[in-house]
Amino acid sequence: MKVAISGFEKTGKTTLFCAVTGLNLNISYGQTSENEINEGIAVVYDERINTLSEIFKPKKTTYAVIDYKDLPGLNPNDSKRNQKILDNLKDSDLVINVIRAFEDSFTVHPFGTINIERDMKSFESELQLVDMILAEKRIERIENNIKRGIKEKEEELTLFKKIYEHLNNDLPVRTLEFNEEEKKILSPYKFLSAKPLIHLINLGEKDVIDTVRYKNMIKDKHSDLIYLSAKIEKELTELPENERINFLNELGITEPASYKLVRASYSLLGLISYFTVGEDEVRAWTIKKGANAKEAGGKIHSDIERGFIRAEVVSYEDFIKHGGLKKIKELGLLRLEGKDYIVNDGDIMNFRFNV
Ligand SMILES: Nc1nc2c(ncn2[C@@H]2O[C@H](COP(=O)(O)OP(=O)(O)OP(=O)(O)O)[C@@H](O)[C@H]2O)c(=O)[nH]1
Numbered sequence: 285m286k287v288a289i290s291g292f293e294k295t296g297k298t299t300l301f302c303a304v305t306g307l308n309l310n311i312s313y314g315q316t317s318e319n320e321i322n323e324g325i326a327v328v329y330d331e332r333i334n335t336l337s338e339i340f341k342p343k344k345t346t347y348a349v350i351d352y353k354d355l356p357g358l359n360p361n362d363s364k365r366n367q368k369i370l371d372n373l374k375d376s377d378l379v380i381n382v383i384r385a386f387e388d389s390f391t392v393h394p395f396g397t398i399n400i401e402r403d404m405k406s407f408e409s410e411l412q413l414v415d416m417i418l419a420e421k422r423i424e425r426i427e428n429n430i431k432r433g434i435k436e437k438e439e440e441l442t443l444f445k446k447i448y449e450h451l452n453n454d455l456p457v458r459t460l461e462f463n464e465e466e467k468k469i470l471s472p473y474k475f476l477s478a479k480p481l482i483h484l485i486n487l488g489e490k491d492v493i494d495t496v497r498y499k500n501m502i503k504d505k506h507s508d509l510i511y512l513s514a515k516i517e518k519e520l521t522e523l524p525e526n527e528r529i530n531f532l533n534e535l536g537i538t539e540p541a542s543y544k545l546v547r548a549s550y551s552l553l554g555l556i557s558y559f560t561v562g563e564d565e566v567r568a569w570t571i572k573k574g575a576n577a578k579e580a581g582g583k584i585h586s587d588i589e590r591g592f593i594r595a596e597v598v599s600y601e602d603f604i605k606h607g608g609l610k611k612i613k614e615l616g617l618l619r620l621e622g623k624d625y626i627v628n629d630g631d632i633m634n635f636r637f638n639v
C-alpha cells in the first residue's frame with residue numbers, strides 16, 4: 285500500500301513529504317529532474333496506542349506505518365514530461381494532489397496565480413489524459429487483432445470503449461461503475477483516474493487559523509479536501525517534543541495536521557488497525573477492512589494463520605471503560621472468536637494457535 289504525493293511544480297510536495305515522513309531533505313529552488321523521486325515511511329499516529337502504552341509501560345511501542353513517495357512536479361505546458369512522471373503513480377494506491385495556495389514572490393506559481401479549483405481540475409485532466417492513451421491503445425490492439433482473425437472478447441472492446449467515452453467527456457474512471465466481470469477484465473490495467481484522490485490545499489503560514497477565505501474559493505462541495513501549511517508541518521517535525529506542544533497550543537490545536545492527513549490516507553486505503561498488548565510490546569497491526577481473525581493473525585506470523593485455533597478479543601472501548609484485562613475477564617467481556625470473525629478497528633487481540 286503506497287501513497288503518492290503529486291501535483292504541479294513548486295506546490296510544496298517535497299516539503300509535505302518531509303513533514304509526513306520526518307525526513308529532512310533539501311528543498312530545491314530550481315526545476316526538479318523528472319526522475320527525482322523520494323520514498324519514505326509515515327507513522328500513523330494513534331491516540332489509542334499512546335493510551336495503551338501508558339497502561340502497559342511496554343519495552344517497545346510500535347505504531348502502524350504507510351509508504352509514501354514524492355514525485356517531481358508537473359508542468360502545465362509539458363504533457364510529455366508529465367506522462368513520464370505520472371507513470372510512477374501506477375504502483376500507488378492513493379494519490380495526493382498538492383495545490384499551492386501560499387503566496388511567495390520568490391517561488392513561481394506554475395499557473396501564475398492561486399486558483400484552487402483550476403488546479404484541482406487541471407490535475408485530474410492530466411490523469412485522465414494518461415488513461416485515455418491507455419484505453420485508446422487497448423482499443424486499437426483489440427480491433428487490429430479482430431481484423432487479423434485473432435479471437436478477442438467482444439465485452440473487452442465494449443468496456444474499453446465505454447471507458448474512453450467517459451474520459452472523453454472529461455470524467456475520471458473513478459466515477460464509472462463496473463460489474464464483477466468488468467472488474468476482472470480491468471484488474472491488470474492501472475487507470476490513474478480510478479485511484480482515490482485527496483486534494484491537499486497548501487496554505488500560507490498566516491492562513492492556517494482561518495481557512496474560510498479558501499473554502500469560499502471553491503464552489504462545489506468536496507469531501508476530499510485537506511487544508512494545511514506544509515511549511516509549518518515540516519517545521520513542527522523538526523522541533524523537540526515540548527516545543528512542539530507549545531507551538532500547537534499557540535495555534536489552538538492538539539496535534540499536527542500531518543497526523544490527520546496520514547490517518548485520512550490510511551482510511552482511504554481501506555486499512556484498519558488491531559492491537560496486541562503486553563509488557564514487551566504494545567503494537568498496532570495493519571489489516572484490510574473486512575479481514576478475518578485468521579488473516580489478521582497471519583500479519584504477525586504465518587504460523588498463527590496456519591495453526592489458528594481461536595482469538596481472544598476485546599474492543600479498545602471496553603478495555604478502557606473497565607480499566608484492564610482482569611476486570612474484562614471477570615465481566616466475561618473477553619470474547620473467544622473463530623477464524624471467520626471479522627476484525628474491527630481497535631480490537632485488542634491475542635491469538636491461540638498450534639503448529
Ligand atoms: N510560504 C510557503 N512556502 C512553501 C510552502 N511549501 C513549500 N514552500 C516553498 O515552495 C518552494 C518549493 O517547495 P518544494 O517542497 O520543493 O515544492 P515541490 O512541489 O516539491 O517542488 P517540485 O518538486 O520542484 O515541483 C520552496 O521554496 C518552499 O520553501 C508553504 O507551505 N509555505
Ligand SMILES: [Mg+2]
Binds near residue numbers: 316357
Ligand atoms: Mg519536490
